Each structure stands twice: as structure tokens, then as C-alpha cells.
Amino acid sequence: MTDSSDELEALMRQSLAGDKSAYAVLLKETARLLRPFLSKNLSNSSEVDDVLQEVLISIHKARHTYDGNRPYKPWVYAIAKFRLQDHLRAHYADHLRHAVELSEVENILPEDVTESAISYESISGEIHKLPAKQATILQLMHQDGYTAKEVAQKLGMNESAVKVAAHRAYKVLREKLERS
Amino acid sequence: MKDIEQLVEMLAEDATPVRPAPHPFVLSLKWTGAATAYLAVTLAISGLRPDLMQKFHEPWFVAEIVSLLGIFAATSISAALLAFPDLHQKRTMAFAPVLAFALFLLVILCAWSADNPPAPLPVHSFECTLSITLVSLLPAVWTFYSMRRFASTHYHLAGGIALLSAFSVGALWLRLHEINDSILHLVQWHYLPMLVVGIIGLWLGKTVLKW
Numbered sequence: 001m002t003d004s005s006d007e008l009e010a011l012m013r014q015s016l017a018g019d020k021s022a023y024a025v026l027l028k029e030t031a032r033l034l035r036p037f038l039s040k041n042l043s044n045s046s047e048v049d050d051v052l053q054e055v056l057i058s059i060h061k062a063r064h065t066y067d068g069n070r071p072y073k074p075w076v077y078a079i080a081k082f083r084l085q086d087h088l089r090a091h092y093a094d095h096l097r098h099a100v101e102l103s104e105v106e107n108i109l110p111e112d113v114t115e116s117a118i119s120y121e122s123i124s125g126e127i128h129k130l131p132a133k134q135a136t137i138l139q140l141m142h143q144d145g146y147t148a149k150e151v152a153q154k155l156g157m158n159e160s161a162v163k164v165a166a167h168r169a170y171k172v173l174r175e176k177l178e179r180s
Numbered sequence: 181m182k183d184i185e186q187l188v189e190m191l192a193e194d195a196t197p198v199r200p201a202p203h204p205f206v207l208s209l210k211w212t213g214a215a216t217a218y219l220a221v222t223l224a225i226s227g228l229r230p231d232l233m234q235k236f237h238e239p240w241f242v243a244e245i246v247s248l249l250g251i252f253a254a255t256s257i258s259a260a261l262l263a264f265p266d267l268h269q270k271r272t273m274a275f276a277p278v279l280a281f282a283l284f285l286l287v288i289l290c291a292w293s294a295d296n297p298p299a300p301l302p303v304h305s306f307e308c309t310l311s312i313t314l315v316s317l318l319p320a321v322w323t324f325y326s327m328r329r330f331a332s333t334h335y336h337l338a339g340g341i342a343l344l345s346a347f348s349v350g351a352l353w354l355r356l357h358e359i360n361d362s363i364l365h366l367v368q369w370h371y372l373p374m375l376v377v378g379i380i381g382l383w384l385g386k387t388v389l390k391w
Contacts, residue, residue: 018197062331082333
């Protein structure tokens with residue numbers, strides 16, 4: 001394990017001279033050095049690995065900008081911070097693209113989708129007449145006691161989609177019950 | 181983790197000897213030298229203002245030229261530092277253009293208050309901005325091309341500063357070429373467009389210097 005800055009700088013000088021084994025040691029040590037920093041800022045380990053790979057490639061591309069005469073750590077952290085910010089910017093931009101508009105869900109927000117005054121058993125006949133997916137969702141939520149999130153995971157759906165489907169099912173059931 | 185080890189092996193295999201980039205001061209000296217030669221050539225072609233020697237006896241004209249040279253030098257050094265991921269660990273120096281611009285602003289304000297009675301406005305207007313932009317094109321291309329070979333982690337700022345550096349060459353050229361002493365005209369058509377140029381540079385930096 002190489003912890004001191006002097007050793008890292010010496011390794012980098014050897015690497016710039018074309019020493020492949022010194023370069024391999026340097027990159028391994030750099031990865032070890034940066035992993036806690038990235039883990040602190042990212043939620044899961046696969047993301048940490050992805051960004052760490054990008055950082056190592058960037059170090060390789062930019063290694064000519066390090067001359068071996070100044071501390072190595074500030075140089076390497078500058079690159080790591082830069083790639084981390086790039087990753088986070090792309091990550092949040094992606095989230096924004098896939099975000100559901102509030103106006104799309106606000107009509108279901110006042111509705112209570114997990115609880116109902118009427119028991120499942122008393123209207124099970126009507127529930128079975130619903131489309132299969134809606135019936136399954138209601139069965140899982142009201143007979144088996146799963147939450148919307150758990151149903152979503154079970155059926156491989158989005159949580160919002162489960163809530164919307166449940167909401168539609170309630171609407172149909174309410175209309176039927178009001179008519180009868 | 182296994183992927184990281186494989187990547188390290190792959191990168192290590194690719195580790196050929198690399199010549200380190202020149203020191204940013206050397207780099208900025210190169211740019212300054214090239215820009216000075218270019219300025220000399222453009223002035224030789226376009227001609228110096230006939231009253232230049234007389235103007236050098238006016239303190240506010242001299243102060244204006246000196247502070248413009250200060251902007252040119254400071255932006256050139258700053259752009260060179262910003263081309264390195266860690267700003268070559270000279271962060272304070274990278275922000276030297278702030279001081280240079282503050283000094284320039286002070287000089288212009290003093291020259292404005294000393295301009296009494298005000299010098300007559302020239303008949304032309306935007307032509308000055310256009311001329312400065314055209315003269316600045318070559319230094320801008322040269323600086324951006326040169327900076328692309330490095331690895332800026334502040335590409336927005338690097339682009340803005342590089343473009344301001346090039347624009348200051350154009351501004352110096354016009355001030356030494358054109359017979360015009362109206363501060364109002366200078367502010368409006370020579371120096372205020374620098375703000376727009378800086379903003380364009382921020383965008384250009386993202387486009388050209390991202391790696």
C-alpha cells in the first residue's frame with residue numbers, strides 16, 4: 001500500500017517515463033484513494049465503479065498535464081471531482097427527463113388508494129369483472145395487504161402506474177356501486 | 181471491482197513515455213509572444229494612428245493602454261492555468277483577470293471624468309466592434325486550439341477567459357490604430373462588447389474544451 005504523496009509522485013514520474021508496472025501500481029493506489037471520496041457522493045457501488053472507471057480513463061488521457069513536480073493528490077482529486085460533477089449533472093438531467101409532471105398525478109393525490117370503507121370481500125364479484133391487471137392490483141392491495149410500492153415491485157410496474165390503475169378501478173367500482 | 185482491475189491492466193499496457201505539458205507560464209509566454217507578433221503585423225498593415233506619439237503624453241491614454249495590456253497578460257496567464265485540471269495549483273493567480281478588469285474599469289471611469297469638454301463622437305459605431313472581433317479571430321482560434329491539447333476541468337471559465345484574452349488583442353489594435361478619443365464611444369463600442377464576448381466564451385468553452 002502506498003500512502004505518502006511522495007511515493008505517488010515518484011510513481012507518476014516513472015509512469016510518465018513509460019514504466020508500465022509503476023503505472024499499474026499508481027492507478028490501483030489512485031482507485032483505492034478515490035473510492036471513499038466517490039462512495040460519499042454516490043448512492044450505490046455500481047455507480048461508484050462506473051465513475052471510478054471514468055476517472056481512471058481521464059487520468060490516463062490527462063497524464064501529460066502532470067509534470068511530477070507538484071503534489072499528485074490535488075491534481076487527481078481535481079479530475080475526480082470534475083468527472084463526478086459530470087456524472088451527477090447527467091444523472092439529474094436524466095431524472096428530470098423521466099420525471100412525471102405533477103399535473104399528471106395531482107388528480108389522484110387527494111384520493112386514498114390504499115384504503116377503502118368497503119371491504120374487498122363484499123365487492124369481490126365486481127372486482128373480478130374488472131380488467132385483469134386492475135383486479136390483480138386491488139386483490140394484492142386489499143386482500144393480501146401489499147402497499148402500492150410492493151405491488152409495483154411484484155408486478156414489475158412503476159409505483160405511479162399502480163396508483164393510477166387502482167384509482168381507475170375505484171372509479172369504475174364507485175360508479176357501479178352508485179348505480180346499484 | 182474486477183472491471184477496475186481489468187481497466188488498470190489495459191491502461192498500464194498503453195503507458196508509453198509521455199512528454200509533460202509545458203509550464204503554464206511558458207505556455208502563456210508563447211501565446212503572448214505570438215499575439216504580440218500578430219499585433220505588430222496587423223498594425224504594420226493597417227497603420228498606427230498619426231497622433232500616437234502625442235497621445236503617449238496624455239496620462240489617461242497611457243493608463244488605458246497599460247491596463248488593456250494588463251488584461252491581456254492576466255487573461256493569458258489565467259487561460260493557461262485553466263487549461264490544467266488542477267489550475268497548476270495556482271488558483272489565486274487564475275483569478276488575476278478580476279483585478280485587471282477592476283483596474284481597467286477604474287482607469288476608464290477616471291478618463292471619462294477627465295474628458296472635459298467631451299471629445300466629439302465619431303460618425304461610425306458598430307464598425308469598431310466588428311473590426312475588433314475580426315482582428316481577434318485568429319488569436320482566439322490559436323488559443324482555443326492550443327488549450328484543447330490540455331485538460332481543463334473549468335471549461336466554461338477557460339473559454340470565457342481565452343476569448344477575452346483574444347478580444348483584448350483586438351481592442352489594443354484598434355486603440356493604437358483609430359483616431360478617436362470619445363470615451364463614450366470607446367465604452368459603448370470597444371469595451372462593453374467585451375461582456376458579450378465573455379458570455380460567448382463561456383458557451384464556446386463548453387463546446388470546444390470539453391473532454
